[in-house]
Amino acid sequence: MRRVDMQVDVLEHANVATNLTMWATSAAAAMIYEYACTLDYEINNIWPRVFKSNIAKCYLLARYAGLVALAMSTTLSFRMSQGAETPELLCKGWFYYQASIIQLLTMVVDYHIMLRTYLIFEKRPIVLRVLRILGGCEFVSLIASAGIIFPKLQYSITCLNIKAHRGFLVYGICALFVHCIFCGLAVGRYYCLKPPYNQNRLMLISIRDIAVSSLVIAAILLVMVWDVSKRSDPTSNIAFHFLLSAYWVIAGRLVTNLHELDYEGDPFGVRATRGIQTDGDIETSDIELRSIDFMPVIDPEQGSDAVQGSSSGACPTPSDTTWNPTLEPADSMSMTIC
Numbered sequence: 001m002r003r004v005d006m007q008v009d010v011l012e013h014a015n016v017a018t019n020l021t022m023w024a025t026s027a028a029a030a031m032i033y034e035y036a037c038t039l040d041y042e043i044n045n046i047w048p049r050v051f052k053s054n055i056a057k058c059y060l061l062a063r064y065a066g067l068v069a070l071a072m073s074t075t076l077s078f079r080m081s082q083g084a085e086t087p088e089l090l091c092k093g094w095f096y097y098q099a100s101i102i103q104l105l106t107m108v109v110d111y112h113i114m115l116r117t118y119l120i121f122e123k124r125p126i127v128l129r130v131l132r133i134l135g136g137c138e139f140v141s142l143i144a145s146a147g148i149i150f151p152k153l154q155y156s157i158t159c160l161n162i163k164a165h166r167g168f169l170v171y172g173i174c175a176l177f178v179h180c181i182f183c184g185l186a187v188g189r190y191y192c193l194k195p196p197y198n199q200n201r202l203m204l205i206s207i208r209d210i211a212v213s214s215l216v217i218a219a220i221l222l223v224m225v226w227d228v229s230k231r232s233d234p235t236s237n238i239a240f241h242f243l244l245s246a247y248w249v250i251a252g253r254l255v256t257n258l259h260e261l262d263y264e265g266d267p268f269g270v271r272a273t274r275g276i277q278t279d280g281d282i283e284t285s286d287i288e289l290r291s292i293d294f295m296p297v298i299d300p301e302q303g304s305d306a307v308q309g310s311s312s313g314a315c316p317t318p319s320d321t322t323w324n325p326t327l328e329p330a331d332s333m334s335m336t337i338c
Contacts, residue, residue: 016160017077017080017081017083017158017160018081020077020080020081020160020241021077021078021080021081023241023242024073024074024077024241025074025077026241027070027073027241027242027244027245028070028073028074030245030249031066031067031070031245031248031249034248034249034252035063035067038252038256041256042059042060042063046059046060046255047060055255055258058108058111058255059251059252059255061104061108062104062105062108062248062251062252063248063251063252065101065104066101066105066244066247066248066251068097068101069097069098069101069244070244070245070248072094072097073094073240073241073244076094076159079158079159080158080159080160083158084158085157085158086157086158086159090159091155091159094159095150095153095155095161096150098240099146099150101244102142102240102243102244102247103139103142103143103146105244105247105248105251106138106139106142106175106247107139108251109213109217109247109250109251109254110135110138110178112209112213112251112254112255113182113209113210113213113214113254114131114134114135114182116206116207116209116210117131117182117185117186117210118131119202119206120186120189120203120206120207120210121185121189134178134181134182135178137174137178138171138174138175138178141170141171141174141175142171142175144170144171145167145168145169145170145171145172146171148165148167148170149165149167149168152165152167153165165228166228166229168224168225168228169225169228169229172221172224172225172228173225175217175221176218176221176222176225179214179215179217179218179221180214180218182210182213182214183210183211183214183215183218185210186207186210186211186214187207187211189207190204190207190211205257209253209254209257213250213253213254216246216250217246217247217250220239220242220243220246221243223239223242224239224243227239
């Protein structure tokens with residue numbers, strides 16, 4: 001990584017810096033709006049659980065690390081557009097922080113997507129192995145891409161990246177491939193669902209989260225890969241702000257969407273069916289997504305006929321069962337798939 005101390009670089013890339021400022025401001029506006037919309041949820045549901053829930057810790061870490069990146073990118077983009085010289089140490093720190101925040105947000109987003117993928121396939125061991133391979137490949141590609149880019153990175157005295165480096169293709173193509181697989185798995189699972197699984201709200205929301213998140217990320221990565229492979233000018237600087245804002249919003253929404261899975265008032269998934277009795281209420285433990293199963297719960301009002309129907313091996317129908325997530329471990333091989 002080295003700086004090119006030439007005044008002509010500032011003049012050549014003045015238009016790019018202006019466009020970068022415009023897009024950075026747009027991304028900042030979108031992230032601030034999203035922050036304002038979810039602040040109430042954060043205060044009421046995240047902060048009270050920050051010392052008990054790993055989901056809450058990941059949410060806050062990604063959320064505020066992303067806001068720091070937002071502040072730095074917006075400030076530096078305005079300095080670039082004005083042609084102000086930026087200290088070399090600050091530029092290097094900013095580029096390293098870019099790589100770190102993208103890696104952090106990638107891990108958080110992939111964690112939630114893989115958990116949902118694992119759930120919609122009923123926690124099958126083969127699915128877990130495939131997810132570990134995909135996650136490992138994406139993580140290694142990100143490290144390798146950063147190792148290739150940073151030694152050869154060139155930037156102007158305004159901290160503007162002079163040339164798009166093709167080392168990004170290592171991560172870009174791998175991440176694009178992985179998220180296309182996630183999206184394909186979700187869509188394929190949706191069209192293969194049969195009653196009563198196609199009426200399970202938890203299943204449908206999980207599939208929606210996987211498909212939409214993966215599709216958005218894949219679309220942005222596709223643009224970045226095309227930009228790096230076809231161009232040599234610094235327009236690829238703009239794509240970082242799209243990727244940062246997309247990862248940041250998705251990382252937050254994958255947590256806040258758990259509120260849609262609210263069961264008996266627990267916005268983090270489900271309330272424990274077994275717990276410590278305190279004043280007549282069941283103490284709510286830290287419910288992680290990995291503890292949720294798609295298991296049928298027989299409605300007691302249906303009587304013994306519903307129980308006999310399910311124990312006989314026949315497929316339950318929506319009228320016979322009430323589908324709720326439970327904390328009981330599921331053996332996918334013993335479940336009757338209708």
